Amino acid sequence: MRMLSFCIALALATPLYADEAGRITVTGEGQAFAAPDMATITLGVTERADNARDAMDATSAGVAAILGRLTAMGVEPRDVQTSDLSLGPVWTQHNSSGEAVITGYEASNRLTVRVRNLDSLGGVLDAVLEDGANRFSGLGFGLQDPAPLEDEARRAAVADALARARLYAEAAGVDLGPILSINESGGVRPMPMDAPMFAARAEAVPVAAGETGLSASVTIVFALGTDE
Structure with missing residues (x-):
């Protein structure tokens, strides 16, 4: 066309x-x-815990599982990049005093992944969701050349x-x-x-x-x- x-x-x-x-x-x-021959997806893992270490450990475990699954599905290391890593407190406002206090911590790790085999894209998305991805913020199609x-x-x-x-x-x-x-x-x-x-x-x-x-x-x- x-x-x-x-x-x-x-x-x-x-x-x-x-x-x-x-x-x-x-x-x-x-x-x-x-017709495109490549997809770029942005996904990630976000976890909360009572302390910063537990929040980051939970997020890291989820990302490690996703990275392992991507490798097993044929996605090359050069096509996976950490695009954002963050850790911060979770604030909650008490109804009685109106004062905001820290009630936990939230860690987030976001990955940008190129999928060069479009036939496997649906399976890749399904697999990373199974392995703990709970953030998905982008999908784009393009050409390798x-x-x-x-x-x-x-x-x-x-x-x-x-x-x-x-x-x-x-x-x-x-x-x-x-x-x-x-x-x-x-x-x-x-x-x-x-x-x-x-x-x-x-x-x-x-x-x-x-x-x-x-x-x-x-x-x-x-x-x-x-x-x-």
Whole structure:
């Protein structure tokens, strides 16, 4: 599936000298889509206890179990990273005095995990929940090698700008001259996607891969001449 959406801006510069050729500036946008082959999930373990040591020990035990399960399911160590580790008091306000006192401690350990085998994603989510993950704050799909899709989006953006420039030049009754400059605007950007849900396996957490999309924007300046 390939789609293009266009956002074109046209500007004619006023010549500084009588013999200076006119110019036309066109901005084209291109989009490219592909099925993702990687998912990134953010999950964690949060535990409370009467003292700080017990809270951190309980959290660490849960994370250790999750790390072991991820390794057993083929997730490589380079694809697992601790993204947040915290420990703090739990405050409770007494109804009688209104004074806040410490009634326990809460420890939290959050992991960011890349799953390169999407067929196993539902099973991975189900397994880490079994092993003690009680925080889940993110799921994103992407490509392990986005370069080919980025180039496709750039080509689409240039083709868009060329087509629009020819159209405007024809409508204005002028010749479209050579390209004077090409500038990429803002780099290649990911696009949010919506997709229906499906279950990776009957007993696993349902996940949806859908498509991932990238968009590119390019501004091209052309010289103009009079159509005689």
